[in-house]
Amino acid sequence: ARQLTNARLDLPDSRYKDNDARLHFYDQLLPRLRAIPGVSHVAIVSSAPGLGAAREQIELELAPISEPSRRPWISFVAQSPGYFETIHLPLLEGRDFTALDGGPQHARAILTREAAAHFWPNQDPIGKRFRLYDDKNKPTEWMTVMVVSADLVQEVITNDPQPLIFVPYRQEGWDSMSLMIDSSRDPT
Numbered sequence: 001a002r003q004l005t006n007a008r009l010d011l012p013d014s015r016y017k018d019n020d021a022r023l024h025f026y027d028q029l030l031p032r033l034r035a036i037p038g039v040s041h042v043a044i045v046s047s048a049p050g051l052g053a054a055r056e057q058i059e060l061e062l063a064p065i066s067e068p069s070r071r072p073w074i075s076f077v078a079q080s081p082g083y084f085e086t087i088h089l090p091l092l093e094g095r096d097f098t099a100l101d102g103g104p105q106h107a108r109a110i111l112t113r114e115a116a117a118h119f120w121p122n123q124d125p126i127g128k129r130f131r132l133y134d135d136k137n138k139p140t141e142w143m144t145v146m147v148v149s150a151d152l153v154q155e156v157i158t159n160d161p162q163p164l165i166f167v168p169y170r171q172e173g174w175d176s177m178s179l180m181i182d183s184s185r186d187p188t
Helices: 019-034 083-087 113-119
Strands: 003-010 039-045 054-060 073-079 091-094 108-112 129-133 143-149 164-168 176-183
Touching: 019 039, 019 176, 039 083, 083 176, 108 113, 113 143, 113 164
Parallel strands: 073 164, 108 143
Antiparallel strands: 003 176, 039 073, 039 176, 054 073, 054 129, 091 143, 108 164, 129 143
């Protein structure tokens, strides 16, 4: 029988001062965990399924919205390659993130089927571009949609769930992430 183990990682600012230090930690941790006997998949994600998501405003390429209050909101989680295999969420079109995705000039995103239909109804979303705006109205670089996944309930405790997208953790570099381990026995 398979089991999914979830643990929260909070990296202290005193030791992991910047994004490069955090990425270096995760890059060393994930292969070590994959080497544990019985472990088949390992990934990190900003919020485990059902435990909420970050929210930012979105602007679609070729559909600019100059008035910030009129931009729609999306929910997003940052994740490492292998996350979909770890939680057994099918990819319907396209491929999973690789280690290159999320680096400079490689801003990518995966949309749930619901989000793809919401933003690009009756269109193929692969190759479409969008950007997010933070709470200071600063835009990210343009992100390219590369994959559509099956739908997932990410936000259980909300009356206002937003369309869900996934971005590579290299684009975010958060100091607090959830570790997900799919294994045939207790990996602890």
